[in-house]
Amino acid sequence: MRINLLKHGVAAPLLAGALVATIALWFRYGLLEAGLLPRDCALADASGAACVFKEALVQSFLHQRLGWVSLATGVLAFALSCSRLAWVGWLTGVAGLVLYSFDPAAVGGLLALLVLVGTDEQGRKCESESDHQPGDRLRVGGLG
Template sequence: MSSRLARLALPWLLLLVVALVAAWLRYGLIESSAIGQQCGASNVPAWCDWRQALVLGFLHNAYGMAALVAAALALWRQRLWLAWLAAALGIFALELYCFEAGALALLLGSLRLLRLQARPTPVDEHRHGQQQVHSQP
């Protein structure tokens, strides 16, 4: 039973990791005034290109669009990994300034993930069938 619980909890724990990484990117890399000053200087470090790419991504709503595409795919195809991807991209988009699209993708991905996790496995269906009581022999 504990392996089933771990299998059900793992996607949610990984979503927490995605949220923490996105928060670190936002507050530690993008909004940091010290890093902004380093990237605005004449001798620019190489990692400032990555920071600039992150900023351009949310300015053009790329994260929100990617999250919505993943959410649509998760609704179309009943795959656990697509539902998780939609929720993860939704968290990432929500944290990086794409509020509306990120919130919708997070909601749809989380609901799809819950629905797919709640599906009975073939073993559960067989057990349920054995527990039914019939009034007539």
């Protein structure tokens, strides 16, 4: 039995997540921990652009900000069934897992991934359908 990732809507989130994880790993290990960015931006020989980039990168995961953004958007996406918010929650969750925001990023990313994989064939975009019933996707007939 083969699993068709395209049919179940898993391929796009997995590919996008792998790309974001690769970029975040490069930022973490290729730039920050490898020492390619200046350690002390107060020195005269430090490049201004490199210092601004380093400060923005460090501020993004200081106090687990990426993880909290992922958690907030993941919860909202799950509550509203909004695929746009789910993409934000998923991608910031993947980046947060790599960039020191493990706990909130994991929960937010998984909630967002549930919304991305669970959207119907039309791909809901934060729209509420008035004639949509909760059990419609279960393909269960009425009781009476």
